[in-house]
Amino acid sequence: MTEFEQAVIEVLRTLAPGDVVTYGEMATEAGYPGAARAVGRLLATKSSVEDLPWWRVVAASGRLIPHDPVRHARLLKAEGVEVRDNRVVRRQS
């Protein structure tokens, strides 16, 4: 487990149901500003083996994950997050 991994996972675990953050924010919060891309890579690989609320992380544009946006949307809606056309609706940014 690398330092980067646990840092990101730690932040991820602080998210409560209904919360939504971007990859960039995750990276910054974890102490690795600019590593948004690395965060995505991490979730893409570890989310399946680890037990993480990966669905609370979205792209800065609000876009959902590319391989299975349907599942992503379903999980978010289950927590009360508004999703329209594979996009998280952002109010007040």
Place this chain on the structure above:
DNA sequence: CCCCTGACTAGAA
């Protein structure tokens, strides 16, 4: 050490 990949991002076409 070099090179490539990707659940990223901001900005330009």
Place this chain on the structure above:
DNA sequence: TTTCTAGCCAGGG
């Protein structure tokens, strides 16, 4: 609005 381009970053080969 959609597609490209050019930076970014940690991992893995």
